[in-house]
Amino acid sequence: MTRLRFNISMSLDGFVAGPNQSEENPLGEGGMQLHEWVVELEAWRRPHGEEGGKVNASTEVVEESLENVGATVMGRNMFGGEGPWGDDPWGGWWGDEPPFHMPVFIVTHHAREPVTKEGGTTFTFVTDGIESALEQAREAAAGKDVALGGGANVAQQYLKAGLIDEMQLHVVPVLLGAGARLFNNLEGAEIALECTRVVAAPGVTHLKYRVGK
Amino acid sequence: MTRLRFNISMSLDGFVAGPNQSEENPLGEGGMQLHEWVVELEAWRRPHGEEGGKVNASTEVVEESLENVGATVMGRNMFGGEGPWGDDPWGGWWGDEPPFHMPVFIVTHHAREPVTKEGGTTFTFVTDGIESALEQAREAAAGKDVALGGGANVAQQYLKAGLIDEMQLHVVPVLLGAGARLFNNLEGAEIALECTRVVAAPGVTHLKYRVGK
Numbered sequence: 001m002t003r004l005r006f007n008i009s010m011s012l013d014g015f016v017a018g019p020n021q022s023e024e025n026p027l028g029e030g031g032m033q034l035h036e037w038v039v040e041l042e043a044w045r046r047p048h049g050e051e052g053g054k055v056n057a058s059t060e061v062v063e064e065s066l067e068n069v070g071a072t073v074m075g076r077n078m079f080g081g082e083g084p085w086g087d088d089p090w091g092g093w094w095g096d097e098p099p100f101h102m103p104v105f106i107v108t109h110h111a112r113e114p115v116t117k118e119g120g121t122t123f124t125f126v127t128d129g130i131e132s133a134l135e136q137a138r139e140a141a142a143g144k145d146v147a148l149g150g151g152a153n154v155a156q157q158y159l160k161a162g163l164i165d166e167m168q169l170h171v172v173p174v175l176l177g178a179g180a181r182l183f184n185n186l187e188g189a190e191i192a193l194e195c196t197r198v199v200a201a202p203g204v205t206h207l208k209y210r211v212g213k
Numbered sequence: 214m215t216r217l218r219f220n221i222s223m224s225l226d227g228f229v230a231g232p233n234q235s236e237e238n239p240l241g242e243g244g245m246q247l248h249e250w251v252v253e254l255e256a257w258r259r260p261h262g263e264e265g266g267k268v269n270a271s272t273e274v275v276e277e278s279l280e281n282v283g284a285t286v287m288g289r290n291m292f293g294g295e296g297p298w299g300d301d302p303w304g305g306w307w308g309d310e311p312p313f314h315m316p317v318f319i320v321t322h323h324a325r326e327p328v329t330k331e332g333g334t335t336f337t338f339v340t341d342g343i344e345s346a347l348e349q350a351r352e353a354a355a356g357k358d359v360a361l362g363g364g365a366n367v368a369q370q371y372l373k374a375g376l377i378d379e380m381q382l383h384v385v386p387v388l389l390g391a392g393a394r395l396f397n398n399l400e401g402a403e404i405a406l407e408c409t410r411v412v413a414a415p416g417v418t419h420l421k422y423r424v425g426k
Contacts (some may be wrong), residue, residue, distance in 0.1 A: 175402065
């Protein structure tokens with residue numbers, strides 16, 4: 001059974017991006033601190049086409065998170081831009097050769113033709129909701145799992161709908177004080193969590209949960 | 214040097230008490246879930262005068278948190294009640310023999326004579342701020358450390374002022390969705406954290422941090 005797996009870096013005070021996100025600063029002010037632990041890893045640099053990098057306790061966590069994933073779903077905010085696409089739509093934050101190398105389904109209110117990028121990444125824009133995006137991603141994944149990319153808003157929707165099977169928080173010891181909170185708008189949601197693994201690593205603690213309704 | 218140590222149970226979504234706290238339900242709706250891991254422990258039951266209980270990976274964490282503590286500071290909300298005390302002030306949530314067995318200093322806007330309880334607990338009410346309460350607690354601790362009891366509001370004040378030396382979060386895998394957020398009102402605070410220990414235990418994950426300015 002194809003599972004929906006969610007991996008995300010979060011500050012200790014619960015933010016997954018800093019305040020004042022913009023095209024120039026997509027992670028928001030201070031948000032880059034949430035990703036320092038991963039971008040220096042060999043396990044992250046290799047699939048991004050870069051050489052070198054560290055090997056430490058985070059290595060197997062990152063490798064595992066990339067294994068057996070056949071498609072990705074993400075929110076519009078994580079692709080980039082807002083509102084209607086216009087006649088000459090922006091290509092998003094991911095450049096000409098995005099690091100996904102798989103079909104990516106983007107939950108958005110605004111219809112747009114699919115985009116094919118170099119390296120095997122396709123972006124498909126889904127306007128009829130999170131269930132539809134997940135269904136299309138499951139089909140595209142062809143027996144592999146689906147990764148939920150983020151950001152906070154679409155993650156909350158999938159969490160509240162009980163559609164996430166596994167969630168791993170990469171907790172970074174910083175306090176951003178403001179920004180996009182991962183766990184918000186969840187009042188009244190009935191979500192059962194079981195911690196299945198804890199890994200302490202340099203600059204980050206990995207907390208893995210089985211998620212149920 | 215006397216250190217200020219802060220231990221607190223927190224839901225995965227960052228709440229240290231549920232919504233709608235009241236005299237009948239001091240932990241708020243669902244808040245008791247944050248403490249289930251500890252109240253079943255022998256290491257917690259013994260100092261509370263109760264027999265039996267479990268021994269597991271949380272045991273040494275709890276025992277350590279109680280060791281070498283000579284005084285406690287806490288907020289008014291954690292003592293109980295709100296507003297002026299009146300002529301016949303309420304004794305608070307802690308009963309005739311509170312589990313502290315040490316001097317406790319309560320940060321409040323409302324003056325009140327000290328109260329002596331059975332078993333060595335004294336409650337002293339401090340109206341001139343968090344620094345004064347900490348100073349008085351340090352003196353009373355006579356060389357031992359001071360424990361910060363909570364709740365969220367006074368913890369935020371101590372954190373923002375850079376007065377906490379060590380913080381340990383007991384992260385419980387539940388989503389309360391609402392209540393008292395521990396990490397709030399911290400925008401602009403410059404707080405350095407270093408994770409010094411991670412302990413995975415039944416029903417809880419203990420994350421310990423060294424806190425600096």
